Amino acid sequence: xxxxxxxxxxxxxxxxxxxxxxxxxxxxxxxxxxxxxxxxxxxxxxxxxxxxxxxxxxxxxxxxxxxxxxxxxxxxxxxxxxxxxxxxxxxxxxxxxxxxxxxxxxxxxxxxxxxx
Amino acid sequence: xxxxxxxxxxxxxxxxxxxxxxxxxxxxxxxxxxxxxxxxxxxxxxxxxxxxxxxxxxxxxxxxxxxxxxxxxxxxxxxxxxxxxxxxxxxxxxxxxxxxxxxxxxxxxxxxxxxxx
Numbered sequence: 478x479x480x481x482x483x484x485x486x487x488x489x490x491x492x493x494x495x496x497x498x499x500x501x502x503x504x505x506x507x508x509x510x511x512x513x514x515x516x517x518x519x520x521x522x523x524x525x526x527x528x529x530x531x532x533x534x535x536x537x538x539x540x541x542x543x544x545x546x547x548x549x550x551x552x553x554x555x556x557x558x559x560x561x562x563x564x565x566x567x568x569x570x571x572x573x574x575x576x577x578x579x580x581x582x583x584x585x586x587x588x589x590x591x592x593x
Numbered sequence: 594x595x596x597x598x599x600x601x602x603x604x605x606x607x608x609x610x611x612x613x614x615x616x617x618x619x620x621x622x623x624x625x626x627x628x629x630x631x632x633x634x635x636x637x638x639x640x641x642x643x644x645x646x647x648x649x650x651x652x653x654x655x656x657x658x659x660x661x662x663x664x665x666x667x668x669x670x671x672x673x674x675x676x677x678x679x680x681x682x683x684x685x686x687x688x689x690x691x692x693x694x695x696x697x698x699x700x701x702x703x704x705x706x707x708x709x710x
Contacts, residue, residue: 520703579697583635
């Protein structure tokens with residue numbers, strides 16, 4: 478059974494710092510990995526998607542990497558801003574041979590607070 | 594661009610009542626997923642539909658049922674509501690993987706917040 482873990486559970490940094498959020502998964506047979514942002518009580522905003530054949534994806538100040546063989550992904554946030562404060566979730570999509578589902582299994586999340 | 598639409602956004606019910614949540618996927622998407630997120634929890638997969646047929650089932654209680662209609666919208670029906678059913682319910686849609694142009698990315702709606710009193 479796939480298990481997704483995120484470390485740290487919570488992180489507080491001063492504005493302007495670069496930071497790294499970690500995600501690990503137990504079954505390397507994934508189809509893709511998505512990083513999401515969630516503000517309190519709000520919906521899930523997709524940040525980046527990395528397909529299993531890719532090593533990294535970049536969008537603005539965000540960079541996500543994937544090492545499928547070791548079951549790890551990192552989300553790098555450059556020059557953090559108070560507006561980046563939110564919960565960050567990673568989620569993996571399993572390979573479903575013969576199936577037709579991309580269901581995501583979510584990690585436990587990292588609560589990020591960027592202090593002004 | 595059109596996104597996933599969920600209704601209602603907020604719903605308050607009493608214990609043992611019934612609730613129905615609706616989801617309208619992104620046009621041309623053929624797969625719909627339902628997730629439940631309890632307070633302080635990560636989203637848990639409930640059920641999915643591909644081309645109007647149930648394609649996968651997760652931790653969905655027997656009191657819950659869902660279906661996808663001919664226009665691809667989906668409804669999640671919850672009966673005999675319990676206090677523990679209070680949660681944010683997300684719907685997501687995607688194109689099924691396996692095609693060259695499809696990344697398999699899931700797009701989520703804003704969620705429906707159910708409060709059971």
